[in-house]
Amino acid sequence: MRRYRKVKILATLGPASSEEGMIEKLHEAGADLFRINMSHASHDLMRTLISRIRAVEARSGRPIGILCDLQGPKLRVGKFAAGKVTLTPGQTFTLDNRDEPGDETRVFLPHPEILEAVKPGHRLLIDDGKLALKAEKADGKSIVCTVIAGTSISDRKGVSLPDTLLGVGALTDKDRIDLDAALATGEVDWVALSFVQRPDDLAEVRKIARGRVGVMSKIEKPQALERIDEIIELSDALMVARGDLGVEMPIETVPGIQKQLTRACRRAGKPVVVATQMLESMISSPVPTRAEVSDVSIAVFEGADAIMLSAESASGQYPVEAVSMMASIAREVEKDPLFPSIIYAQRATPEATGADAISLAARQIAETLRLSAIVTYTSSGTTGLRASRERPEVPIIALSPIVHTARRLSICWGMHCVVTQDATDLDDMVNRACRIVVSEGFGKPGDRIIISAGVPLGTPGATNMLRIAYIGSDGQTGI
Template structure:
């Protein structure tokens, strides 16, 4: 199950891909981490998929990551009389908190937190931005607005508020129940939807602890205003371009994507680029050229992973979509300009001993033409620090912790190995050379670089660097 690429693939599981047979095909095609979208499906559905992935993991004897994606607070209009309203630009409308008929001057919006936070001049985007209105006046339980972009408002359509920070927990009652269930199953990552502020991450962390990695989904403009603190409080980040692209202008999304990828690389946090990456492959066996270019751009940006959503969950060509993404990543990483672009976006060196050792390992491995860097880790930090440099050779990440080995399936360049703990320096060298050889990364004549923290099994102590010849062993 060795991958001949550095960036990882995340695939969403749904009706098109939930059978054990299809999960195996997707894994063989290139999936590194599976996403369970808790916006859809029952707990029983997700439990069956989780069990099938863990059975597959045992069969192939390789760690497989599982990401639980929570739905988050979805804001929607209520029920409209006759099911829908067709409105033109310039028309006046009114939203009301409760007790409405659902006509033009009493559109139900049953979310008191909106009425408490919204101000004149703020915008409401309805149905993924197809309808735009601007607030002109408000009271305790009503909002008057003018249609900026006309269209149809129908029952239960979603509402986005790009300029309004709501006093709203990112964890609904459904999310809390889903989270408890996911942690009980043993998911490796939990993705928090509609993060607005650092406090949202602190709230989620209080519930999750260290039982799973915490991932912030960036899809609100408010999150961009406090992004450094949000990244610092997360274990990973998802650039969720769907809702983000509704709430900020389309032309700003590519630049924001680059900023987020760079900020995460600087902070040593894995970052996923997601949404509509190969969207036409939901219904067609090949993507558009623009979609192929979009995936390649995320790879040139230095993203740790790229994600498939409907393409693998409900599409007609899930295996083909994974295979296509795998080929695009490989072709991009092998392109003659790739290394120069990655080097040009390298963040400055962190002024700490662990970061310096990791950076030196990457530079040393390149200088001696090592085919691999072997990193021993108890928390995943050592390989992450090495990956920050985006070295040209793979990082063989050896850990005794099954949870850590699965989380590393999201990290750029990491080939995750679950192995017994080591206790001595000699054992470290022997295990590193034997693993590099058995996993096909090195031959007896090769020289490899080994990075570890001493004392062993102590998190965060990247302090030891060793160059060894693999030998016959």
């Protein structure tokens, strides 16, 4: 199953897309990976969804990545005696540690870490920013606020803290239990960590994961932007989670932040996913708005590795149509005559490593000689990542003997992953590459390809060789 586009599509599973037949339709329509949202999925449902994805994978013959998205800390106010109260801009309203129903003057805040961290002048945004408060006094037990904007608040609404660095980590007790359950399946390829604020937030999840899954940091808090280079360095991938980011920061700044994060990840050679409300109207409409099409196209033009569907595929009325539309937009953008020059202008200077030098040379040779494909043998996935970082104009075929590596690389831009045995010698290396390029639909007899590998063969991290090969007339051997 060949995709005629470079950017990948990550589709969220939910009530509208949990059956195996629907998962298969989404994959056929263009979904390369699937996201399981642990905010809504039980452990039994997670295991069921994983089993169904792997059944679809077995029939398709193509590695499919699975992302387990951890819920992260959910900060909410308590309840009100009347369920909801009306407030007036300018009035005083208090959040405190008294576990009693709230009224027009106060409400219980069951998060001592917030009460201790908020300082006078900090903003508190309730219910996705519908109510804005400004802290006037804070003593660790209560926060006396002035209502800045908004007129009402009701039970259990979420709290966002754009100005406050919380002392707690991003991993909650629920997240630890969910992470252990995901790792126990042995089938999850990525975990996404929500509400990352600092590099230290990644330490615990990396210690628990021990390299068994890739760790993706979701950037949805302004505090993360202050130390973004360190966070990228410690992450295996990044997600630009524009929903919460647009609540905690002025919404007009989000497009610029998206571009900055995309380019920072491209420089570092780390996959980046753009997420949230990309085709929001397709939850209830069979076609998107023009603005949504432009939004998706901007992410593709920027060279994001993957673009994500949330409610559109999880609970919407048109999940297959949403995936098909996203794939169609991506194909059109990548055919645009301006696309190659935009991608080229954003290429990063290669690092002084053998893998980077080999990947740079492979791209330049492939584009100069108009080769059909770049074929890279990769065990750990590092060589594949560096090849993808170059954003070549020709397809990248990643050959790996390790199925988990192939599944993890399915998120990478331009990467077509195939699970195959390691080559036994140089002739087998060339013949196997030619045979797979033809069988996967990327070349034909008489075409030329370039192959990167490491000698001695099968040695992880030893990529040190390039070979240009003609595909023989039988489509099975290289010359």
